[in-house]
Amino acid sequence: MSQLFTPTTLGPLQLKNRIAIAPMCQYSATAGLPTDWHMIHLGNLALSGAALLILEATAVSPEGRISPQDLGLWSDEHRQALQPIVAAVRKYSPIKLAVQIAHAGRKASSAVPWEGGANIKLDAGGWQTVAPSAVPHAEGETVPIALDEAGLAKVKQDFVMAARRVHELGIEAIELHGAHGYLLHQFLSPLSNQREDRYGGSLENRMRFPLEVFEAVRAAVPREVAVGMRISASDWVEGGWDVEQSVVLANELKKLGTDFMHVSSGGVSPRQKIPVGPNYQIGFAERIRRETGLPTIGVGLITEAEQAEAIVAQGQADMVALARGILYDPRWPWHAAAQLGAQVDAPPQYWRCQPHEQKQLFGETRLGQR
Incomplete structure (x- = not known):
């Protein structure tokens, strides 16, 4: 039996297989509000057969956007604008x-x-950024x-309010973005955090604010909502954040009730x-999983079915997440299931498309012959 297509859990979240779709910025929102692009983009991915779809980095405040076109969730208007998209996904797909x-x-x-992708200066329509320290990225x-x-x-409260809106949408899980050089990661890394107060200096101090934010988010939503964090396990720079510190952070998050670690x-x-x-x-996901016992989602140039199968079967990660690869092949889970002799969810409108030699791929035999 394929291990990639066995059920798993992330805390309270029950999943049919071990394939997640990683959050991928689309830079297609208007004032933080989703557009028709999000409907067709997320609708497409919802039919992929993956067990979990993680929406793109969604800003908790206007100043927290990467770009002017980022998706946001800083008001009830933004929540209401996402409702039809969530409803459409729910109607046609079992994906979480x-x-x-x-x-x-x-x-x-x-x-x-x-x-x-360059920094937009204030005099060119940009906005004032904030950080742990007054040190620019470049x-x-x-x-x-x-x-x-x-x-x-304010930042902490913005995270809390965004988390509550996620729950109000009926969405099953929340992932705090603590990776890729964004604000929570900036607090963790000594390369970007040069504070001299209780939020800077030692590892304990640098972890303090991200842990406070996580704790506040965890307390803001019911336990049936899975809450985890995505981290960058290494800065890949000498003297920066590394996997040893990541293990310490993961163990602290475990104490606060994290349901998973998404390791980039x-x-x-x-x-x-x-x-x-x-x-x-x-290797980062494997070490964090081994040393903390937490469920982990592994990422990083995972393109082949056998590759993903081996990661899960060997216990390197509990799940794999696809990003660019699933944009290139939005039916990757179908094709992986066919290669590994497994079954995958698909809408009945598509049942007739399965190749004759894979007629059990969708787990459905009552197919019309017309």
């Missing part, structure tokens, strides 16, 4: 949903990737304002040197 709530910190106020970018006590309290890497410094290749981040 999560939202990655995020604040970009000093990496906010950036152009969309297809326009270069030379020449907007210098962020170091968050004071009032600023920290990089993003906090332009000096990073990442040895990109198949499974290049899976």
